[in-house]
Amino acid sequence: MKKELRIFFTALMFYTRIPCPKWVDHSQDNLNKATRYLPLIGWIVGAINVLVIYACSFIFPISICVIMALGTSVLLTGAFHEDGYADLCDGFGGGWTKSQILEIMKDSRVGTYAVVGLILLIFLKIFILINLIEYDILFCLKSIVLAHILSRWSVTTIIFTHNYSRVDGRSKVKPIAKKLTLSNLIVSSLWVVPSLFLFQGWLIFLVIPIVYLMKVYLARYFQKRIGGYTGDCLGATQQINEILTLLFCLLLWKFI
DSSP: OHHHHHHHHHHHHHHOOOOOOTTOOOOHHHHHHGGGGHHHHHHHHHHHHHHHHHHHTTTSOHHHHHHHHHHHHHHHHTTHHHHHHHHHHHHHHHOOSHHHHHHHHHOOSOOHHHHHHHHHHHHHHHHHHHHHHHHOHHHHHHHHHHHHHHHHHHHHHHHHHSOBOOSSOOSTTGGGOSOOOHHHHHHHHHTTHHHHTTSSSSGGGGHHHHHHHHHHHHHHHHHHHHSSBOHHHHHHHHHHHHHHHHHHHHHHHHHO
């Protein structure tokens, strides 16, 4: 039990800025196993976002509530996934060969592709959430939790099905770049199931194949361009599938 708790806190320490006990170390073995708790991290981040929106809704307009919730998410994760998405925009937008793409993604400077990509990403999140809240705030809060969980689960499936691209081992994601075992993937998937039962009706289950198909498309694209995935690819996948899940929930409420 203590060992499993150590693995969970390792995941919490790596994927968020939430303080962890001092006895939690940076063991590479624990960090690799911690991937199975990535959807649980989605539960935590999503739940905190929900609390922020709900609490702020008694005081501020909807738009302010949404921006404060997105700001909270960035603070909680240290913009971990957004940074990966921005690097991917720069790398795949400005690079032609594998070496060029990987080199650009390692560069800490931000280029035009990253700036434009982040602006579009953030504004898309803001307007989706505002529309969801205007339709039904409770449905919106459930959608936020689902989006954080399901998008992180899609990341674990890439680690399970594909190989790490970099060969120099200098990336911070290298400790989790080992092949995810089937048992760890199953544990990861189990964290997704309760989030689907937050909703009424079976149509919400359609979001799983939609998110997975997006993961398949992205993974194939990464494989074609750079021969696998990097940490930036994983962060971008999380952000894209978070948006995709929210869009699905918006369409589900509006048209179904």
